[in-house]
Amino acid sequence: MSAGTISAVTERIWPEIVEWQQRPLAACYVMVFLDAIHYKVREDGRVISKAIYTCYGVSPDGKRDVLGLYLNESEGSRQWGLILEDLKRRGVIDVLFFCVDGLTGFKDVINQVFPLSLIQRCIVHMIRTSTRFVNYRDRRAVCADLRTIYTSADIRQAEIALHAFGQRWDKKYKEIRPKWEDNWSELMAFMDYGQDIRRMIYTTNAVEALHRIMRKVTKSKGAWSNDKGLLKQLYLTLQHNEKSWKRKAFNWIPIQRELVDKFGERYEKYL
DSSP: OOHHHHHHHHHHTHHHHHHHHOOOOOOOOEEEEEEEEEEEEETTTTTEEEEEEEEEEEETTTTEEEEEEEEEESSSHHHHHHHHHHHHHHTEEEEEEEOOOOOOTHHHHHHHHHHEEEEEHHHHHHHHHHHHOOOOHHHHHHHHHHHHHHSSSHHHHHHHHHHHHHHHHHHOTHHHHHHHHTTHHHGGGGGGGGGHHHHHHHHHHHHHHHHHHHHHTTTTOOOOHHHHHHHHHHHEEEEEEEHSSBBBOOTHHHHHHHHHHHHHHHHHOOO
């Protein structure tokens, strides 16, 4: 089949994509993971990298859903702010937790749109950043000592573990401990909750797993002829693999009990 024929066939799906992107959303989400994935797109005779912004949410009854895919030339906190405004326009009133990476300005734009939300910075991203320049011979030991911080029983124990980490590694890797201290409140936000909620919110792995599903289909493609073609393929990929990502959050019943205990009416009124 020619490229024109394929385009004509897939064009029939475009109104469905527009409707899906504009559909009303739930009033509340327990968790929203925010992350971006990059693709090459041809534009004005050249190939440029563009970012697909992914919003992946968990509803009050534990069901996961992709709230939207947004395309832009690059990833930035200002664009994320516009996307959060769009989620609000589509009906989202409250989000209990946001899980994000270390993008500069992320916390500020989230607080502007959803001031009551708790922001958890991805621990896995932080470990990758912290060990980027660590000698490979020390990497396992450094990661083990960092693990004692984020697996502590409470925030006080985490502070003690961070101090111990500094005593052991400050002379050799003096930049790691200050980096954790500067982002402490976002990194340790999950410490106020039980193990089930901690497991759910401490990393953006959930949305990264969604991105792996997208990459599995798109990895053989060098560049897309236009933005529309990219969005069509990503949408069809998600629809074809719904069973992989549109399932209930793991161990939801104890999570729900703790949410009721911690948030009370703020959470219960959306059940």
